Amino acid sequence: MYWIFIIVSFAITLAAQIHVKSSFRKYSQVRNQRGLTGAEAAHQLLLEHGITNVRIEPISGSLTDHYDPRANVIRLSEDVYGSDSVAAVGVAMHEAGHAVQYAQNYAPIKVRNAIVKSTNISSWLSYLLIFIGILVGGRGGHSALGYHIMTIGILFFCVVIFFQLVTLPVEFNASGRAVRYLKESGVFTQEEQSGVRKVLTAAALTYVAAVAVSLLNLVRLLMIRGNRR
DSSP states (O other), X not given: OHHHHHHHHHHHHHHHHHHHHHHHHHHTTOBOTTOOOHHHHHHHHHHHTTOOSOEEEEEXXXXXXXXXXXXXXXXXXXHHHTOOXXXXXXXHHHHHHXXXXXXXXXXXXXXXXXXXXXXHHHXXXXXXXXXXXXXXHTTTOOOHHHHHHHHHHHHHHXXXXXXXXXXXXXXXXXXXXXXXXXHHHOOSXXXXXXXXXXXXXXXXXXXXXXXXXXXXXXXXHHHHHHTTO
């Protein structure tokens, strides 16, 4: 049963990664008719919301795009920054959507920022305590101390899952802002808008997959702990 959970988790993660890469690759070959680059599209979305103090700069790597709120800068990968593909426009405007969220004090992103440090600590502690709990349980696994240590580790793991759940509305909202602007601006064709939606939906599914995998791991950990009663 444990191996089934591991295999299913791996399959979900792999499928999500393949889907987002294939979607990005497909629409990277489709140029938008206006010839806007990813950087220019992101800039337009920022201006639409009256934001002029966010820098946009290139960064090395592929699909390394992100918004850094501490430096107040949108960093776009080489495949996005200077590209006029439909995929580049979608990814760039998604990151600009995050900048808009910060400017407008979007509640879920404030919650996510408030717990990000504790989440990093919880992630590290969860696996450490679960591993210690298994060791303390011994070969037979019937140890009250090991059981309780595992319980604490699982509680820390639940903090990680909560962070992932909070991340979902943040990511979907950023994509929604991008798609809404594409539609309302009238700059992009229906086909281009459809391409952007598909790229952003594929990217969003990676976050959904991460939550699904974490929930499967939680069930697996609860089963392991149950054997230590």
